[in-house]
Amino acid sequence: MAIIRFYGNLKQYGDKYKINADTAAEALNCLYLQIKGLKECIKKGYFRVRINKKDISEKTIQFGLQSQLSHDSVIHIVPVAAGAKNGGVLSVIAGAVMVVVGYFSGQYWLAGMGIGMMIGGVAMMMTKTPKMKENSDEGKKSTSFSSLGNTAAQGAPVPLPYGEIMVGSRVESEGVETMDVE
CATH class of the missing domain: 1.10.287 (Helix Hairpins)
Incomplete structure (x- = not known):
């Protein structure tokens, strides 16, 4: 059983499909035959494909779609946002x-x-477009709304407000230390 999830402009064809297929290519072909216009839309666009939390690159797409799926495989097809480059x-x-x-x-x-x-x-x-780090820890863990200790990471900018402020804060250091003194 494979679950195919569509995102972006592909959601017009549906959000989630459960298909009994051995490979991702077989599952997609099943959808191509049943949903009119899906194959043409996918051919025109540029998409990111993830199978079981593993990205499939352009070089490995042929092998990735033909590889055997596990029992509860999830296939995500997400449109890639691209700039105009002009x-x-x-x-x-x-x-x-x-x-x-x-x-x-x-x-x-x-x-x-x-x-x-x-x-x-x-x-x-x-000017060349700068390369971004792919495995960045920044942005993965946010404490903005989840706890009282709204702390900022080392090197993060610290806002300098003037006048009366009515917003959250960035705590630079937080801690309680107790000691027994004799």
């Missing part, structure tokens, strides 16, 4: 339009802003 180009084009409009209308401040946008767009196109 923000720099759009910035350069918008900046060029601002320069032309500013020059011909006599509003040179607009032309100056356009030049700034063009320089920023070129910088965006030349």
Whole structure:
């Protein structure tokens, strides 16, 4: 028995399916035959696939879908959010339009802003996207709403409020120590 869970735009085809199948590929083919438009939607998109809490990469998708499923396997299919990757180009084009409009209308401040946008767009196109750490402990354990000891991790920013504040706090150090003195 396999459980297939859809997320994002795939939820229009249903949320959760229980299918008696030996492999993930067999389970998906079963759904392709029963749900009109599902296969085309999956072909058009870019998805993250997890089988039994294990990510399946693009390199291992063929083997991952063909591997034998255990008794209560769970297959998650999640759309991957992706950026446009052309923000720099759009910035350069918008900046060029601002320069032309500013020059011909006599509003040179607009032309100056356009030049700034063009320089920023070129910088965006030349800068590599930074790699993020995959196995980060940050964000996994949150004590913001779960306990009285709302503590901040070492190195976390500490807010500096001015005036009267009516919000939660970040306790930098918390502890009670008792001693017997003779």
